[in-house]
Amino acid sequence: MVNYSMDNEKSIAHPDESRRVSTTDDIEVSTYLEIAREIGGQQPAVTEEAVSGAEREAIIVLDFGSQYNMNIARRVREAQVYCELLPHDTPWEKIAPLNPKGFILSGGPASVYEKNAPLAPAYVYESGLPVLGICYGMQVVAKQLGGQVTPGTRREYGHAVLHLSDMDSPLFAGLPESTTVWMSHGDKIEEMPPGFKALAYTENSPYAVIGNSKNIFGLQFHPEVAHTPEGKTILRNFVYKVCGCKGNWTIGHFVSESMERIREQVGNGRVINALSGGVDSSVVATLIHRAIGDQLTCIFVNNGLLRREEVERNLKVFKNNLGMNIIYVDATDRFLDRLKGVTDPEEKRKIIGEEFIRVFEDEASKIGRVDFLAQGTLYPDVIESVSSVSTVSAKIKSHHNVGGLPAQMTLKLLEPLRLLFKDEVRQVGAELGLPEEMVWRQPFPGPGLAIRCIGEVTKEKLEILRSADFILMNEIKKAKLYRQLWQSFMVLTDVRSVGVMGDFRTYGYLAAIRAVTSEDAMTADWARLPYDLLARISNRIVNEVDGINRVVYDITSKPPSTIEWE
Numbered sequence: 001m002v003n004y005s006m007d008n009e010k011s012i013a014h015p016d017e018s019r020r021v022s023t024t025d026d027i028e029v030s031t032y033l034e035i036a037r038e039i040g041g042q043q044p045a046v047t048e049e050a051v052s053g054a055e056r057e058a059i060i061v062l063d064f065g066s067q068y069n070m071n072i073a074r075r076v077r078e079a080q081v082y083c084e085l086l087p088h089d090t091p092w093e094k095i096a097p098l099n100p101k102g103f104i105l106s107g108g109p110a111s112v113y114e115k116n117a118p119l120a121p122a123y124v125y126e127s128g129l130p131v132l133g134i135c136y137g138m139q140v141v142a143k144q145l146g147g148q149v150t151p152g153t154r155r156e157y158g159h160a161v162l163h164l165s166d167m168d169s170p171l172f173a174g175l176p177e178s179t180t181v182w183m184s185h186g187d188k189i190e191e192m193p194p195g196f197k198a199l200a201y202t203e204n205s206p207y208a209v210i211g212n213s214k215n216i217f218g219l220q221f222h223p224e225v226a227h228t229p230e231g232k233t234i235l236r237n238f239v240y241k242v243c244g245c246k247g248n249w250t251i252g253h254f255v256s257e258s259m260e261r262i263r264e265q266v267g268n269g270r271v272i273n274a275l276s277g278g279v280d281s282s283v284v285a286t287l288i289h290r291a292i293g294d295q296l297t298c299i300f301v302n303n304g305l306l307r308r309e310e311v312e313r314n315l316k317v318f319k320n321n322l323g324m325n326i327i328y329v330d331a332t333d334r335f336l337d338r339l340k341g342v343t344d345p346e347e348k349r350k351i352i353g354e355e356f357i358r359v360f361e362d363e364a365s366k367i368g369r370v371d372f373l374a375q376g377t378l379y380p381d382v383i384e385s386v387s388s389v390s391t392v393s394a395k396i397k398s399h400h401n402v403g404g405l406p407a408q409m410t411l412k413l414l415e416p417l418r419l420l421f422k423d424e425v426r427q428v429g430a431e432l433g434l435p436e437e438m439v440w441r442q443p444f445p446g447p448g449l450a451i452r453c454i455g456e457v458t459k460e461k462l463e464i465l466r467s468a469d470f471i472l473m474n475e476i477k478k479a480k481l482y483r484q485l486w487q488s489f490m491v492l493t494d495v496r497s498v499g500v501m502g503d504f505r506t507y508g509y510l511a512a513i514r515a516v517t518s519e520d521a522m523t524a525d526w527a528r529l530p531y532d533l534l535a536r537i538s539n540r541i542v543n544e545v546d547g548i549n550r551v552v553y554d555i556t557s558k559p560p561s562t563i564e565w566e
């Protein structure tokens with residue numbers, strides 16, 4: 001469910017800003033490791049990644065706070081131009097090395113006529129580079145270059161029809177004369193700055209697109225959202241036809257650049273990585289392995305909370321097929337012993353986090369000297385850690401009392417994916433030849449089946465859950481729905497109910513099917529799975545899985561529910 005609640009772009013309070021908003025399986029692993037490092041008092045150096053050597057070119061999005069800003073960067077990158085989202089007051093010294101070819105000023109919740117409203121730094125206009133202001137960013141341009149912005153008498157929110165008045169503008173190449181756009185603004189431009197002219201209008205906005213002869217443009221609407229169908233073309237036109245970019249941001253290019261960079265950074269050093277089988281840690285391990293071979297050691301911890309065949313499949317791919325150096329630890333008993341009698345979900349999470357660190361450090365200390373810890377940190381985490389609300393720091397709080405890595409391990413961080421969005425990571429995975437089922441794996445939470453086994457976690461219940469989950473996954477994949485769903489899994493409740501099988505009365509567990517669609521796990525909608533598919537899943541589960549005699553379908557969305565049951 002896409003939820004474009006851009007109410008004048010004031011961020012709606014997210015329904016859930018706890019650790020549970022994490023979307024990738026691997027975040028969990030990296031969070032444990034991060035906490036461990038923090039507690040050990042070591043601050044590993046994070047090195048900035050090079051983009052593309054001499055040919056490097058970038059579009060810089062200056063962030064004024066709209067919650068959809070990341071979409072701008074994604075759209076530009078989809079056009080194969082490297083793009084970074086940086087705070088609106090980033091100093092020029094940080095931007096110059098990126099070789100900027102143009103600026104995009106993002107939307108945001110402020111009003112330019114308010115006291116202390118954030119504005120663009122002088123270099124934006126002094127550099128002579130093209131500028132594209134979007135919504136609030138357009139008002140920033142208007143105000144700073146001598147126009148006038150006033151509070152609108154009427155808010156314009158939702159779809160509007162844009163009519164182009166200057167078809168020759170390079171921004172509009174390939175566009176029809178009129179097209180739908182998505183508006184979300186209260187303030188409006190009363191008077192354009194000197195030298196600007198209106199290039200397009202809507203019924204309520206005479207200045208829906210403005211521009212001057214110095215390649216400074218403003219859009220009153222949002223080209224970055226799906227509700228503006230020609231938005232991608234406009235952004236593409238800006239980066240190619242206005243900024244003159246060459247378009248050298250390709251995944252193949254990234255892979256070769258990044259391998260070179262890893263070799264340079266690591267030298268003769270040794271790297272360890274916690275492999276979870278999730279997309280990010282799998283891609284990071286494969287990329288590093290491709291670059292430095294056996295200097296990489298992966299530690300794969302089986303916490304006894306994984307799904308059926310997960311361990312075997314991972315070992316097959318990484319050990320047998322890719323020939324990686326893997327230390328496999330079956331720590332099932334350690335984890336299950338500590339989970340005995342525990343029913344509180346938060347307590348389960350805490351125990352699993354702590355135990356993970358303990359096992360990891362036991363294994364790592366056997367390896368001898370290690371120089372780097374590889375992590376699958378992605379660009380959204382990097383951006384989030386710059387802003388005030390960080391899911392990572394929120395999670396750290398909830399896990400704060402785990403122990404640290406051994407003091408003698410002074411590790412530097414190796415984060416080759418820190419400039420990538422999730423979809424780019426998948427592309428890297430595919431480029432490196434990882435199996436499709438790994439590259440497109442649905443997120444799986446770090447605490448695994450423990451939070452899908454309601455109440456106490458026991459070996460018996462885990463086995464029942466695994467069998468049911470295996471059937472569900474099998475049917476979802478057969479129905480070709482796996483990739484359309486954000487997540488689909490079974491939950492084993494603690495409820496038992498009476499049933500009848502043949503001539504016998506049964507008393508078995510109630511299991512629930514959970515299947516949701518989502519963009520980012522912040523909100524989710526229950527998937528409208530076909531009835532006959534639900535019937536097949538239910539039928540197979542009650543017939544094939546001993547211990548389950550009733551299956552229900554969870555038809556709640558998030559919010560008010562969460563995706564997981566615990």
Ligand code: XMP
Pocket residue numbers: 016019020021022023024025026027028029349443444445446447487521558561562563564565566
């Ligand atoms: P909820 O249940 O909060 O889940 O709607 C949102 C997303 O986060 C995943 N999730 C977790 N991931 N550790 C994780 O690594 C956790 O403790 C955890 N709890 C929830 C969940 O699978 C969904 O993708």
